Amino acid sequence: MNSTRPGRLGIGVIGAGKVGAVLGAALRAAGHAVVGVSAVSEDSRERAELLLPGVPVLEIPDIVERAELVLLAVPDDALPELVAGLAETGAWQPGQLIAHTSGRHGVDVLAPARAKGAIGLAIHPAMTFTGMSLDLTRLTDCAFGVTAPATMLPIAQALVVEMGGEPIVIEEQDRPLYHAALAHASNHLVTIAAQSAQLLRSAGVERPDRLLSALMRASLENALAAGEAALTGPVARGDAGTVQAHRQALLDYELEHAGTDIRQTYEELARATAKRALARGRLKERQAAQILDILNPQTPPEEKQ
Numbered sequence: 001m002n003s004t005r006p007g008r009l010g011i012g013v014i015g016a017g018k019v020g021a022v023l024g025a026a027l028r029a030a031g032h033a034v035v036g037v038s039a040v041s042e043d044s045r046e047r048a049e050l051l052l053p054g055v056p057v058l059e060i061p062d063i064v065e066r067a068e069l070v071l072l073a074v075p076d077d078a079l080p081e082l083v084a085g086l087a088e089t090g091a092w093q094p095g096q097l098i099a100h101t102s103g104r105h106g107v108d109v110l111a112p113a114r115a116k117g118a119i120g121l122a123i124h125p126a127m128t129f130t131g132m133s134l135d136l137t138r139l140t141d142c143a144f145g146v147t148a149p150a151t152m153l154p155i156a157q158a159l160v161v162e163m164g165g166e167p168i169v170i171e172e173q174d175r176p177l178y179h180a181a182l183a184h185a186s187n188h189l190v191t192i193a194a195q196s197a198q199l200l201r202s203a204g205v206e207r208p209d210r211l212l213s214a215l216m217r218a219s220l221e222n223a224l225a226a227g228e229a230a231l232t233g234p235v236a237r238g239d240a241g242t243v244q245a246h247r248q249a250l251l252d253y254e255l256e257h258a259g260t261d262i263r264q265t266y267e268e269l270a271r272a273t274a275k276r277a278l279a280r281g282r283l284k285e286r287q288a289a290q291i292l293d294i295l296n297p298q299t300p301p302e303e304k305q
Helices: 018-029 042-051 059-065 074-087 107-113 134-141 153-162 172-202 208-230 240-256 262-279 285-294
Strands: 011-016 033-038 069-072 096-102 119-125 143-147 166-169
Touching: 011 059, 011 074, 018 033, 018 042, 018 069, 018 134, 018 153, 033 059, 033 069, 069 074, 074 107, 096 153, 107 119, 119 153, 143 153, 143 172, 153 166, 153 208, 172 208, 172 262, 240 262, 240 285, 262 285
Parallel strands: 011 033, 011 069, 069 096, 096 119, 143 166
Antiparallel strands: 119 143
């Protein structure tokens, strides 16, 4: 486990997916030596070759044996079994650093390795990855959810700073809630964009992205800057008739396109929006009640007047 410069680490990357390959490249750019990478699929091998040229593709036990810092970039559900399995084989080494990129988990998931004397860190980048070199630039505007024992927290924070990111400390017990918040903001935004694009195509729009791009970017920027004060639209204005028209149009679309989930998504989010607008004084009780009545899942939209 020899690093190339004083103060630098020999890093092994387990999982050359979109996240692992990019973070490995970022750490390499910071002067650390990437001593090996695991890559099973053809895509991951190509990604490793692109982002980590010259780094040998090795079996996982060989990577753990060579590395001073092991970066575990594997799916959340695969992480506990991987860590425990390597502990059972005696692979983990005393004093070895282990950093995983899971959002859901803190350092408790690394307990089998820590019992062998390894040091556990959780460094989760709050960013979506393409697995291409452009992600390296995006890291400079990326926050990382960091969890580590108090004495080891500066190490985790330093690794994030070296990659160009901003470390945000998340307590162990708060990791699932933290990750749920990020998934809700990011993954569901993609779902909403896809559903909206689908409706626009049915309305004859050939390039839905042309209509959605400026709108969604401005909405996101305004929401981040002003919170719920940025809320606009028919629900916030109390335009019950418009909400009714939307719901009817989505019902008609649903009847024509069996199996679509768009109306249900719209209704759930509109209900949540109405309730939050009422709680914050944006809607009067009468307006909110009228909108919530229209959105009542027990009453088919066509029966509302």
